[in-house]
Amino acid sequence: MRYCPQCGHAVNMTIPNGDNRLRAVCPSCEHIDYDNPRVITGTIPLYKGKILLCRRNIEPRFGFWTLPAGFMENQETTSEGALRETLEESGSVAKCMQLFSMISIPHINQVHLFYLAELERDDFHATEESSEVALFDLDEIPWNELAFSSVSKTLKFFIEDKKYGTYNFHEETITLNQLSSD
Amino acid sequence: MRYCPQCGHAVNMTIPNGDNRLRAVCPSCEHIDYDNPRVITGTIPLYKGKILLCRRNIEPRFGFWTLPAGFMENQETTSEGALRETLEESGSVAKCMQLFSMISIPHINQVHLFYLAELERDDFHATEESSEVALFDLDEIPWNELAFSSVSKTLKFFIEDKKYGTYNFHEETITLNQLSSD
Ligand SMILES: [Zn+2]
Ligand SMILES: [Zn+2]
Structure with missing residues (x-):
């Protein structure tokens, strides 16, 4: 400024x-x-045991896969923002179940929130922001083509929790050091 | 702008x-x-079954009691911000245990976070921001002199959970309608 x-x-x-x-x-x-820091809010959209991912049609990380998420806007709640972003990026209508992860990323002044969410229908499509939208089995997740480390972390927490059948809330910090050693 | x-x-x-x-x-x-919305981050500072509250020495809500909390700053995590605000407002060093409440307040573009925290010592004092800092038994909380509805809600959740001995994560929305009907 x-x-x-x-x-x-x-x-x-x-x-x-x-x-x-x-x-x-x-x-x-x-x-x-x-x-002040900004909130990025999004979902882990679930449908019959699969996870919906979006291939980014915009920078940053054009062409990489992500969970639907974006900047929380004024006049909305965190979960409303998560569902709005899910609709905008994947064309799908979801329902938030519970807050699943909150990841602070202090070097870029962001807090990322991801909700466990259920798709109401098997209904989604490519959008202006996503060149491709698809459901993935847990053993098909394209780990080497994920857009953001908050997305990788959240998906790892999800797969770990799924083994035990209990979904906990996960709080994490991503630091610059951590990123360069990944 | x-x-x-x-x-x-x-x-x-x-x-x-x-x-x-x-x-x-x-x-x-x-x-x-x-x-974009801003994050307010703070604590429920616990010491031997009591809760630390601060009497506001600044506007808004001058003279009312609050949990220590304030705007999350750049370059910090949500829990670092909560502990910084706790130190600034009450002179006490605390340790975050778990995220306890997340309250969206869309009409003022804020998200309030409160962590369950433990004071390391029985050591706190009035500060520039707090005219008085004190530990309260749960049946002494000054409900009619609390500064913010996010603080009242968080304290109510805490007291409810304490009955059952299990502290859950609570997500809430405060709307303008709700406030005027309080
Ligand atoms: Zn200009
Ligand atoms: Zn000027």
Whole structure:
């Protein structure tokens, strides 16, 4: 941020009174800009024991497979956002069962949420965001072509829990070090 | 947002290509501003069966009691943020045990997270943000002087779960309608 979104004046990076972090502060109108982490919300869409994945038709990670997920928007709940993204990316109508994973990724200022969800029908299709949408058996998951490490982690948790027949909530952190050693 | 944070030009509210929502878009440099929900993260700090509450020394809800919580910051995880806020607001060092509640509040574009946490020591104090910090027995909680409905809901869930000796994860939505009927 270089200019004040309220008045257009150039901003300074300073620590406001009563704060302890550098913020973009406007010397003209005193507007303080708070830049906070964003929530990515999505689903693990299940249908008769299979998982729905989407092949990305957009950057980043064009051509790789992902669980349907995207930025949570204003005026919605986390689960509404998850179902909206599932519909937008895969054309399918799902129902959230439970929050399954919450993954903080501090170096990119994101928190990823994935819900266990059930597809109402065997009904999905390619979309503007997904060149291909398909149901995968658990032993067919394209591990080497997954788009994001939060997706890989979530799918691994799912397969592990499925062995025991109990689905727990999983909280994780993905760090830059971890990524480079993957 | 009225001016582009990148170049200072006046922005227009339009729906960008491939999007379906109004965004502030800069006609000069093409910067698109995405305004997304924010995460508030905090704890239910426990010490020998009591709960630590903070009396707010700042607006909003000055003078009311709250669980320690605040805006998640960039470069931290949800639990790191919760412990940072606990330290900043109550002077106490805590340890997160498990995520206990996640409450979406769509009309103010927030998601509130509360962790069950244990205080390491009986050591806390008033701070810039809290005029008073105190441990409460469960039957002493000042229900009529609680600052936020997400705090009331979380404390009610806690007391309910404690009866059964099992602490579950609770997901909730607070709507404007609900608030006005409280
Ligand atoms: Zn300004
Ligand atoms: Zn611009």
